[in-house]
Amino acid sequence: xxxxxxxxxxxxxxxxxxxxxxxxxxxxxxxxxxxxxxxxxxxxxxxxxxxxxxxxxxxxxxxxxxxxxxxxxxxxxxxxxxxxxxxxxxxxxxxxxxxxxxxxxxxxxxxxxxxxxxxxxxxxxxxxxxxxxxxxxxxxxxxxxxxxxxxxxxxxxxxxxxxxxxxxxxxxxxxxxxxxxxxxxxxxxxxxxxxxxxxxxxxxxxxxxxxxxxxxxxxxxxxxxxxxxxxxxxxxxxxxxxxxxxxxxxxxxxxxxxxxxxxxxxxxxxxxxxxxxxxxxxxxxxxxxxxxxxxxxxxxxxxxxxxxxxxxxxxxxxxxxxxxxxxxxxxxxxxxxxxxxxxxxxxxxxxxxxxxxxxxxxxxxxxxxxxxxxxxxxxxxxxxxxxxxxxxxx
Numbered sequence: 001x002x003x004x005x006x007x008x009x010x011x012x013x014x015x016x017x018x019x020x021x022x023x024x025x026x027x028x029x030x031x032x033x034x035x036x037x038x039x040x041x042x043x044x045x046x047x048x049x050x051x052x053x054x055x056x057x058x059x060x061x062x063x064x065x066x067x068x069x070x071x072x073x074x075x076x077x078x079x080x081x082x083x084x085x086x087x088x089x090x091x092x093x094x095x096x097x098x099x100x101x102x103x104x105x106x107x108x109x110x111x112x113x114x115x116x117x118x119x120x121x122x123x124x125x126x127x128x129x130x131x132x133x134x135x136x137x138x139x140x141x142x143x144x145x146x147x148x149x150x151x152x153x154x155x156x157x158x159x160x161x162x163x164x165x166x167x168x169x170x171x172x173x174x175x176x177x178x179x180x181x182x183x184x185x186x187x188x189x190x191x192x193x194x195x196x197x198x199x200x201x202x203x204x205x206x207x208x209x210x211x212x213x214x215x216x217x218x219x220x221x222x223x224x225x226x227x228x229x230x231x232x233x234x235x236x237x238x239x240x241x242x243x244x245x246x247x248x249x250x251x252x253x254x255x256x257x258x259x260x261x262x263x264x265x266x267x268x269x270x271x272x273x274x275x276x277x278x279x280x281x282x283x284x285x286x287x288x289x290x291x292x293x294x295x296x297x298x299x300x301x302x303x304x305x306x307x308x309x310x311x312x313x314x315x316x317x318x319x320x321x322x323x324x325x326x327x328x329x330x331x332x333x334x335x336x337x338x339x340x341x342x343x344x345x346x347x348x349x350x351x352x353x354x355x356x357x358x359x360x361x362x363x364x365x366x367x368x369x370x371x372x373x374x375x376x377x378x379x380x381x382x383x384x385x386x387x388x389x390x391x392x393x394x
Contacts, residue, residue, distance in 0.1 A: 004074050006187055009253040012067045014060075027247045028060045057235050061246035068253055069208065069218050072187040073200055077227040078220035079234055080246060084183060084203025085111055086239040087217030091148070091179055091199055094233035095226060098124030100147040105132035105162060107155035107361060110349035112181070116150065133293060135166030148177045153192070153300070154184040157310050157345045157369035158361055159284045161293035164300060168196025177226075183207070188260050189304035198222050206336030207307070209249035210259050216241050216249050259338065259374055263307035266380060267372035271309045273381050279392030281366065285309040307373075308335065313366040319391045320344060320365055327387035329380075335371030340380060343369045 043049035179199035180192035204216035271285035286297035287305030333348035
C-alpha cells in the first residue's frame with residue numbers, strides 16, 4: 001500500500017505488440033484464451049508469464065478496471081467481482097473458516113447484514129452486529145474467536161459516520177482484520193488503507209461506474225497473501241465480472257471526479273433546502289451541523305460529505321406513496337447514477353428487517369434515501385419541493 005495522495009482515474013495501458021495502441025480500451029468478451037504449448041501454460045499459471053487462460057479466472061477488461069481503482073485507492077492487486085456483494089463474499093470465503101466470529105456494523109446495507117447474520121451461520125461462522133459509531137460497542141462485541149470486523153464509513157441508509165480511527169486501533173491491538181466498505185465515501189472522500197483498514201470494498205455498480213448500467217464489485221487487501229486467498233475464492237466460487245460491465249465501468253470511471261464533485265455540491269444545497277420545508281420531519285446529511293456525527297465526518301472525510309442524503313416526511317406510508325407518485329426523481333432501490341434516484345428502505349433494502357429494529361434505527365415509513373445526481377440543482381429543488389407539498393399538504 002502507498003501513502004500517496006488521491007490520484008484520479010486515467011486510462012491504463014492496453015497490451016499491444018505494435019507501434020500503436022488503441023485510445024479507447026477494446027472490449028474483450030472471449031471466454032477462453034489459446035496458449036502456445038504446455039510449458040507456456042505452466043508459466044502463465046505460475047505467474048512467470050503474462051496472459052489469460054479462462055475468463056472465470058480473470059480477463060483483460062477486469063484487469064484494466066482493477067488497476068484504475070487500485071490507483072485511486074493507493075492499492076495493488078485489487079480484484080473486480082460480479083457485484084458489490086460478491087466482493088464482500090470474496091473476503092468471507094477467502095479468509096474465514098468455521099468457528100470464526102465476525103462483527104458487523106449494525107447499520108450496514110441490508111444484504112450485507114443478511115450475509116453476516118444468516119448466510120454465514122450455515123458455514124459455522126458466528127456474527128454480532130454492533131454500533132460502529134461507538135468503539136466501546138464494538139469492543140463489547142469482541143470474542144476470543146473474532147477474526148474480522150466489517151463496517152461502512154457512512155452507513156446505508158442512516159448516514160451515520162463510523163469511528164474508523166477507534167475501531168482500527170482496537171482491531172490492530174487485538175490482531176483482528178478490519179474491512180471497510182468505501183462505496184458511499186469513495187476514494188475521493190476517504191482512503192481506508194491510510195486509516196488502518198486491512199480490506200477495502202466497493203460496489204462499483206454505484207458511484208464509481210456511475211451510470212446504472214454495470215453491476216460490479218471490487219475488493220483489495222493490504223496483505224498480498226490475503227489478496228491471493230480472495231482471488232482463489234473468487235475463481236472457485238465463480239464471482240467473475242462481465243467483460244462488458246467492466247468496459248462500461250471503465251468508461252464511467254473516467255468522469256468520476258467531475259460527477260462526484262457536482263453531485264456533492266448538489267446534495268449539500270438540496271439538504272439545506274429540504275430542512276426548510278414544512279412536512280419534512282428531519283434531514284440527515286453529514287455536512288449539516290445538526291448531523292449527530294458532523295464533527296467526526298468533517299475530520300475523517302476532510303470536508304467531503306458526499307452525494308447521499310436521507311430525510312423523513314411527516315406521516316407514514318400514505319404520505320410516502322403520495323411523495324413518490326408526485327416526484328419526478330426515479331424511485332428505484334439504487335444509488336450513484338448520473339441522475340438522482342430515490343429509495344424507500346422500508347420497502348426495499350430493509351424490508352426483511354424486524355420492524356422494531358428498523359424503527360430503533362429511525363427507518364420509518366416516511367424515511368427516504370436520496371442519491372443526488374448531477375442535474376441542475378434548481379430543477380431538483382423545484383421538483384422535490386412540489387412532491388413534498390403534494391405528499392404532506394393533501
